[in-house]
Amino acid sequence: MSRNKSLKDFEEQIRKCVHCGACQAHCPAYLAEKREGSVARGKIALAAALLDGRDNLEKRLQQDISMCLMCGSCVTKCPNQVPTDEIVGAIRREITDEKGLSLVGRSVSAFIGNRPLLKAAVKSTAALSSLALKKVPESSGLRLRFPAPIMKNRTLPEIPAKNLYDLFPEFIQGNGEKPLIGFFAGCSIGFLYPQIGAAMIRILRKMGYSVFLPRGQQCCGIPALSAGNGRLVERLADKNRDCFAGQDLAHIITCCASCNGGIKEYYSTMEGNFTEFTGKVIDFTVFLKKEGLIEKLAGMEKWPNRKRVTYHDPCHMKKQGIIREPREILRALPNVEFVEMEGASECCGLGGTFSVYHYETSKKIGSRKIPGLMQSGAELLATGCPGCIMQLQDVINHSAVGVRAVHLLDLINEVSGW
Amino acid sequence: MIDKTVLKRLTEIVGKENVFDQKSDRITHSYDATGRSYLPDVVVYAGSAAEVSEVMKVANRYLIPVLPRGAGSGFTGGTLPVQGGIVLVLTRMDRILAIDTENLVAVVEPGVVTAELQRQVEKQGLFYPPDPASKEFCTMGGNVAECAGGPRCVKYGVTKDYIMGLEVVTPTGEIIRTGGKTLKNVVGYDLTKLFVGSEGTLGIVTRIVVKLLPKPEAKKTMLVQFSTIDGAARGVSEIIRAKIIPTTLEFLDASTIDCIRDISPVPLPEECRAILLIEVDGDREIIEKQAVRIMEVLQPLSVLDTRIAENAEESEEIWQVRRSVSSSMRKINPDKFNEDIVVPRSRVPDMIRALENLSREYGVPIVNFGHAGDGNIHVNVMVDLREEGMEEKVHNVMEDIFRTAVELEGSISGEHGIGISKMDYMGMEVSEITMRYMEKIKESFDPNNILNPGKIFQKPIAAEGAL
Ligand SMILES: Cc1cc2nc3c(=O)[nH]c(=O)nc-3n(C[C@H](O)[C@H](O)[C@H](O)COP(=O)(O)OP(=O)(O)OC[C@H]3O[C@@H](n4cnc5c(N)ncnc54)[C@H](O)[C@@H]3O)c2cc1C
Ligand code: SF4
Ligand code: SF4
Ligand code: SF4
Numbered sequence: 036m037s038r039n040k041s042l043k044d045f046e047e048q049i050r051k052c053v054h055c056g057a058c059q060a061h062c063p064a065y066l067a068e069k070r071e072g073s074v075a076r077g078k079i080a081l082a083a084a085l086l087d088g089r090d091n092l093e094k095r096l097q098q099d100i101s102m103c104l105m106c107g108s109c110v111t112k113c114p115n116q117v118p119t120d121e122i123v124g125a126i127r128r129e130i131t132d133e134k135g136l137s138l139v140g141r142s143v144s145a146f147i148g149n150r151p152l153l154k155a156a157v158k159s160t161a162a163l164s165s166l167a168l169k170k171v172p173e174s175s176g177l178r179l180r181f182p183a184p185i186m187k188n189r190t191l192p193e194i195p196a197k198n199l200y201d202l203f204p205e206f207i208q209g210n211g212e213k214p215l216i217g218f219f220a221g222c223s224i225g226f227l228y229p230q231i232g233a234a235m236i237r238i239l240r241k242m243g244y245s246v247f248l249p250r251g252q253q254c255c256g257i258p259a260l261s262a263g264n265g266r267l268v269e270r271l272a273d274k275n276r277d278c279f280a281g282q283d284l285a286h287i288i289t290c291c292a293s294c295n296g297g298i299k300e301y302y303s304t305m306e307g308n309f310t311e312f313t314g315k316v317i318d319f320t321v322f323l324k325k326e327g328l329i330e331k332l333a334g335m336e337k338w339p340n341r342k343r344v345t346y347h348d349p350c351h352m353k354k355q356g357i358i359r360e361p362r363e364i365l366r367a368l369p370n371v372e373f374v375e376m377e378g379a380s381e382c383c384g385l386g387g388t389f390s391v392y393h394y395e396t397s398k399k400i401g402s403r404k405i406p407g408l409m410q411s412g413a414e415l416l417a418t419g420c421p422g423c424i425m426q427l428q429d430v431i432n433h434s435a436v437g438v439r440a441v442h443l444l445d446l447i448n449e450v451s452g453w
Numbered sequence: 454m455i456d457k458t459v460l461k462r463l464t465e466i467v468g469k470e471n472v473f474d475q476k477s478d479r480i481t482h483s484y485d486a487t488g489r490s491y492l493p494d495v496v497v498y499a500g501s502a503a504e505v506s507e508v509m510k511v512a513n514r515y516l517i518p519v520l521p522r523g524a525g526s527g528f529t530g531g532t533l534p535v536q537g538g539i540v541l542v543l544t545r546m547d548r549i550l551a552i553d554t555e556n557l558v559a560v561v562e563p564g565v566v567t568a569e570l571q572r573q574v575e576k577q578g579l580f581y582p583p584d585p586a587s588k589e590f591c592t593m594g595g596n597v598a599e600c601a602g603g604p605r606c607v608k609y610g611v612t613k614d615y616i617m618g619l620e621v622v623t624p625t626g627e628i629i630r631t632g633g634k635t636l637k638n639v640v641g642y643d644l645t646k647l648f649v650g651s652e653g654t655l656g657i658v659t660r661i662v663v664k665l666l667p668k669p670e671a672k673k674t675m676l677v678q679f680s681t682i683d684g685a686a687r688g689v690s691e692i693i694r695a696k697i698i699p700t701t702l703e704f705l706d707a708s709t710i711d712c713i714r715d716i717s718p719v720p721l722p723e724e725c726r727a728i729l730l731i732e733v734d735g736d737r738e739i740i741e742k743q744a745v746r747i748m749e750v751l752q753p754l755s756v757l758d759t760r761i762a763e764n765a766e767e768s769e770e771i772w773q774v775r776r777s778v779s780s781s782m783r784k785i786n787p788d789k790f791n792e793d794i795v796v797p798r799s800r801v802p803d804m805i806r807a808l809e810n811l812s813r814e815y816g817v818p819i820v821n822f823g824h825a826g827d828g829n830i831h832v833n834v835m836v837d838l839r840e841e842g843m844e845e846k847v848h849n850v851m852e853d854i855f856r857t858a859v860e861l862e863g864s865i866s867g868e869h870g871i872g873i874s875k876m877d878y879m880g881m882e883v884s885e886i887t888m889r890y891m892e893k894i895k896e897s898f899d900p901n902n903i904l905n906p907g908k909i910f911q912k913p914i915a916a917e918g919a920l
Contacts, residue, residue, distance in 0.1 A: 055486045056526040060566070060589035069544040069564070070498065071525065072473075077481035080490075084480050095475040114780040 037132075038306035039265040042125040046086055049122060051115040052079040058109035058119070063382040064102045067399040072099040075109035075119040082122050085129075092130055100126050102393065104386025104400075105261055106350035107300075121304065127263025199229040205250055207236060211243025217279050217287035218248045219316065221255050221294035223421035231421060234448035235290050235319065242326060244285075251278030255297035261387025272302050276312040287312070290319040290444055292420035293387075296351025318352065320360035320419060320443065331453040332367035341372040344446065345413035347404070347427060348380040349420035361419055361443055370449050377407035385426035401430035409436050416440045455494040455539075459515050463497055463539070466507045471498040471545075482540045485525040485532050486587075487874060493520065493534040498542045502620060502628050502659035508541060509626035509657070509904075518906050519624075521653040523563065523595030526587045528791065529872025531598065531652050535907040543594050546659065549573055557665045558617060558634050563594025563658050567601075570663075580668040582609035585868070594658050600650035602868040604701040607826030608734075609666075611868070613649040620660035621648055624899035634662060647894070652870050654905045655898045672700065672734035673744050674768040676760045677751055678725040682706060684755030685727035686802035689825045691750040692731070693798070697743050701732040702826030703775055706805060708812075709822045712781040718770045725757055729825065730775050732768075778822055785818050786835040790847055794854065795829040796863030804830060807857045815850050829867035855881055871909045879909070 058075035059065050065074035072095070081099060084090035105120040113119075199220055216239055224232040239246050253274045259267040275298070279287055289295040295318045302309040323329065346365055348358060358380075365373040384390060384400030404427070408416060416427055416438050427440040455474060464472050473482075473496040483490040494517070499505045512519045518538030525532055534540055547564035554577055561570060567588040571581050584603035585591055591601065597619070602611040618632030632638055632645040648655055679685040685704055692699060705713075705728040714721050721728075729751075733743045744761055751759070762768035782789060796804045805821060808830075812819040823831040834850055836843050855865045855878045865878050879888070892910055895902075 053486070054484050054488060054525075056524050056587070056590050058590075059524055059526075060568075069547065071542070072478065072481045080481055080484060081477055084477075090476055090480055093475060093477060095473070096477040099477060099481065115783075 037128070037265055038269055039128055040121070040125055040304055042082060042085060042122070042129055045082070045118070045122050045125060048117055049079055049082050049086065052076065052083075052113075052117045053115060054080075055114065058113060061108040061112045063104055063106060063108065063384065063386075063400045063403075064396070066403070067384075067396050068102065073102040075113070075117070078103060078119055078123055078126075079117060082126060085126065092133060097130055100130070101389075102396070104350070104382055104384070104389045105257075106382045106386055107354040108350065108382060111354060124260055124263070124301075127261070128265035129263075131263040131265065194227060195229055197229065199225045199232040200248070200250060202229055202233060203236060203246075203248055205248055207240065207246040207248065209240045209243050209245035213243040213245070214285040215247050215282060216244045217282065217284040217315070218246050219252060219255070219275070219279075219287050219289045219294060219298070220248065221252075221289065221291045221421075223293075223425070224291055225252075227425070228421050228442070231290060231442045231444050234442075234444040235288070238323075238444065238447060239288070242328075247279075247282055247284065249278040255291075255294040256301070257293045257297040258388050260297065260301060261389065268301075269305070269307075272305060272309065273307065276302075276307075276309060279312060279315075284315060286317045286322060287315045288317055288319055288322055290419065290442070291422065292318070292349035292351040292418075293422045296354060299355065300351070318355070318357055318360075318419070320352075320357060320364060323364065323447075324360045328447075328453070329363050329367045332364070332369065332447075332450065335369040335450070335453060337369045341370055342415055343374060343411075343413045344371045344415045344417050345374050345376040345408065345411045346379055347383060347416055347418040347423055347440075349418055349423045350382050350386075352419055353380055357419075361417075364443060364447070365417060368446055368450060371446055374411045374413055376404075376411035376413065378404055379407070383423045383426045383430070385422045390426060397426070398430060398433060401426055402434065404430065405434045405436060408438060414438060415446075417443050417446060419443050455517075456515065459511060459517065460495065462511045463495065463508065466511070467497055467499060467504050471500065472496070473498075482522070482525075482542070483534070485527045485530060487528060487530045487533065487872070489530055489533060489873075491533045491535050492537065493540040494537045496540045496542060498545050500545050502622055505541065505543075505622040505657050505659055506626045506628050508539065509622055509624060512539060512903050513625055513901055516901055516903060518903050519657075520905055521594070521598070521657045523592030523598075524566070524587075524590050526591045527595060527599060527872065528793075528869040529599075529652075529866075529874040531595075531870060531872045531905070531908060533873065535873060538903075541657065543657075543659075544592065547592075550660070552577055552579070552665075553634070554579065556634055557667075559663050559665055561593050561661050561663065563592060563597070563661065565593045567591055567593060567596055574665055575668055578668050579665040581615065581663060581665055582606075583612045583615060593661055593663075597649050597658050597661060598651065598653045599868065599870045602824075602827075602829065604703055604732075604824055607702050607824065608698045608700045613646060615664045616645055616649050616661060617664050618662035619645055619648055619658055621656035621658055623656050624901070624904035628659070629656075632662065636664075650870070652872060652905065652908055654895060654908055656904070669700075669734040669736075671737045671740060672732055672768070673740045674762040674771045675729075675731040675744060675747065676719060676762075676771045676774065677729045677731065678721065678757040678759075679727040679729070680724050680755040680757050682727045682805055683802055685729050685825070686805070688729055688751050688754050688756075689801065690799060691754070692747055695746055695750050697733065697747060699731050699743075699747075699826060700734045701730065702824065703730040703822070704728065704801075704825035705730075705775070705778065705822045706820070708818060708820045709778055709782075712784060712820060713774065713777045716777050716781060718773050719760065721774075722757070728774070730771060775822075782820055782833055782835060785820070786837045788836050788838045790834040790836070790851065792832045792834075792851065792854065792865075793823075793829060793867045793869045794832055794858040794863060794865055795827070795867035796858055796861045798826070798828045800861040800863065801825055801828055801830065803861055804828075804858065804863070807861075808832060808854065811850060811853055811857075815846060817846065817850060819850075824867075827867075828863065852878065873908060876909065 071077045103123045107120045220232045253271045256268040256271040384397040390397035424440045479492045482496045520540045522532040522542045544564040546562035550560040552559045585601040707726045733740045818835045820833040
């Protein structure tokens with residue numbers, strides 16, 4: 036028995052869609068494609084038809100269902116809060132269960148546990164050296180995110196030789212008496228951007244906390260969820276919960292919006308004992324605000340040469356209402372001159388594994404951010420999700436603007452003396 | 454099923470990537486906001502007037518119904534393929550072709566979303582007033598076809614007041630142009646006006662010339678609570694008598710207020726039986742004076758509380774009260790029948806009273822709110838269709854509501870149109886002979902009756918059932 040929800044479990048919510056069409060205004064996939072099959076309402080109609088047995092899992096249905104970033108923008112704006120993102124996840128799992136590897140999952144899932152294919156992939160791209168990818172665990176979402184041969188011209192970050200787990204031990208003693216904080220780094224921070232994780236650890240220690248970075252932690256499961264691989268999600272969720280259990284942790288901190296969303300939004304809908312774990316998980320901006328860092332930063336003297344920085348709302352922070360905290364941090368930072376940009380809350384286009392099998396559409400979605408970014412005159416685009424950073428940098432590199440995408444922690448890390 | 458030859462021709466016209474004929478495609482283009490659904494045979498996304506014209510020629514040759522479609526947010530089934538055929542979607546044609554700041558006009562393609570046009574012209578200090586509640590997603594083509602209105606129409610009028618010229622593909626596939634960029638034009642019949650509000654039955658709009666206004670300097674939002682509906686209704690008349698035309702004059706009746714009391718950002722006590730939401734716009738000094746004057750004329754009426762927004766945030770809070778209505782209504786009952794009758798402004802209290810009586814008589818909740826300033830009332834009959842005999846009951850209530858509206862010299866639809874939803878009732882308002890003249894116009898444009906057949910006049914034939 037699957038512990039994920041099935042399509043049938045959503046029946047009542049599916050019937051709540053009144054076909055008003057309001058989701059068209061907020062769905063990034065629709066705004067890029069302008070096709071009814073891409074919008075939440077279309078997917079809900081297909082879900083209803085599947086339940087009624089009026090439709091089957093034909094190719095086009097799979098294509099339409101693949102046109103979803105699971106960003107949840109439609110859900111917050113829907114007058115009836117129809118959870119299209121979760122429903123899409125359920126259909127994708129159904130597709131995987133019935134058809135084996137779906138159109139959605141095929142291109143990406145083929146890379147999990149398929150060494151020859153993976154090797155071929157790695158060979159064909161300059162950005163990923165096979166040596167580096169070897170260091171990334173088999174079940175990592177990164178493997179789902181980088182089946183490189185189908186993504187020509189994609190800017191990928193160089194995979195660093197040392198990952199976060201090479202750099203730090205499992206227990207990191209703090210400078211004070213404060214309790215132990217768990218750190219869920221996830222794969223992007225763990226393997227691609229360990230310097231962001233290092234900044235996180237440094238800041239926590241500076242506050243006096245000790246940090247627990249369990250070796251057993253796995254990918255959060257969002258890419259697998261997005262690929263419809265329900266079983267893999269279950270396995271990962273269990274391992275993640277278990278590796279943090281048995282420690283007396285005040286919080287489990289994340290600095291990747293996708294990981295935070297995957298755990299807080301998704302694990303809680305799954306069967307299995309997740310409440311204690313998910314209850315502890317906290318986004319770093321919320322944590323830093325709670326700890327009074329914002330006041331401390333605001334009290335510091337502003338630097339003479341501040342960088343002009345704007346902000347991108349990661350979908351998974353937006354969905355949980357974490358909109359103010361990051362901006363308050365940016366306004367408080369002495370090294371930053373914060374400017375708001377038009378379209379800050381529009382999706383970057385990455386969407387789990389979306390950008391892998393719909394790279395062109397993904398770029399189109401991301402490019403909607405460029406005019407606002409240019410107008411803002413910012414030199415840095417800060418955000419709270421490494422996935423977004425990777426995607427935004429790619430979109431920026433394909434345009435004529437010379438902006439760099441950075442993590443909020445990079446900016447906080449520059450400031451000492453608080 | 455669509456014929457292979459036809460499918461091939463369509464593919465040649467718009468390209469393979471714009472023709473969709475799988476079951477899933479047909480399902481995702483089978484509905485609009487009406488909540489009913491009929492499967493088309495094929496879906497075509499057109500990219501230009503020339504393509505639309507070619508599609509119409511094919512359709513005429515093979516006698517296949519064609520259904521123009523914008524965002525599919527219509528409330529009366531205008532895009533529903535009740536007799537199957539080709540759903541012709543225009544959302545790809547979404548360019549703003551020109552914003553002419555000298556002549557105060559804009560030229561747009563039909564797929565442009567209304568709010569997007571508004572945002573773009575506002576960047577240049579201009580203003581496109583029609584503001585249907587669906588403006589963030591409905592298209593200009595759909596607005597033209599339904600002559601959409603909105604809260605601002607008290608002062609600024611509806612879509613037809615802003616359409617200066619059109620490019621239209623006729624049902625037989627010719628491309629014609631009507632009107633133009635000039636404010637005056639008396640050459641021949643005013644075909645522009647004929648197409649506006651024709652519900653996609655006379656032609657497919659492929660280009661629209663709209664009139665723009667200078668953007669008003671500022672606006673001011675007010676929320677006034679009354680202890681009686683009469684007080685609110687008299688308030689509307691008093692404001693107009695004071696020679697102030699507000700941009701917006703919305704009212705909520707007691708049944709609506711009951712629905713939103715728990716979630717309203719503004720406290721609404723039990724005694725509050727009616728609300729007026731008033732907005733004025735224009736020069737800053739003038740609207741300050743108007744706001745004061747409005748409060749003066751309302752004071753002697755049964756006013757419980759007044760609130761004037763001092764900034765954008767407070768104004769947003771007031772609007773939030775109005776916006777919370779739609780989603781909260783379903784709390785009463787699962788099925789909503791929403792009609793948009795309109796009566797002369799002075800008859801609004803009579804209509805509301807009649808609705809209260811009907812609600813009591815039939816034992817069904819009726820929730821009313823809407824545009825008091827222009828007499829357009831959104832009547833929502835809230836029922837549970839699973840109850841025995843409910844369907845018939847709803848039909849009877851509706852008929853009584855429409856009859857009352859017509860008796861009060863009003864109309865059975867203020868902005869949503871006839872489509873398939875109100876066909877049965879059209880005879881209450883439009884005489885047989887008038888209807889025949891309308892039919893003659895339709896016949897002369899569309900001899901084969903292939904453009905949106907089964908709407909306004911005829912009964913639908915095939916039915917796929919409700920969603
Ligand atoms: C939540 C909500 C709120 C609404 N609020 C309002 C409101 O305040 N005021 C109001 O007036 N309406 C309102 N509506 C109704 C609806 O949004 C309007 O009727 C709108 O004009 C429809 O535009 P559309 O692009 O969705 O058209 P569709 O629903 O796609 O089509 C509507 C009709 O127009 C025809 N059509 C579409 N495009 C063309 C074209 N290019 N050429 C010829 N015919 C065409 C179609 O055949 C159909 O008959 C609301 C709807 C919803 C769901
Ligand atoms: S906004 Fe919600 S109710 Fe409306 S069409 Fe989209 S999913 Fe359905
Ligand atoms: S989750 Fe995002 S991409 Fe998917 S339907 Fe909703 S808004 Fe569109
Ligand atoms: S990558 Fe970031 S912006 Fe894009 S869908 Fe994920 S969280 Fe949202």
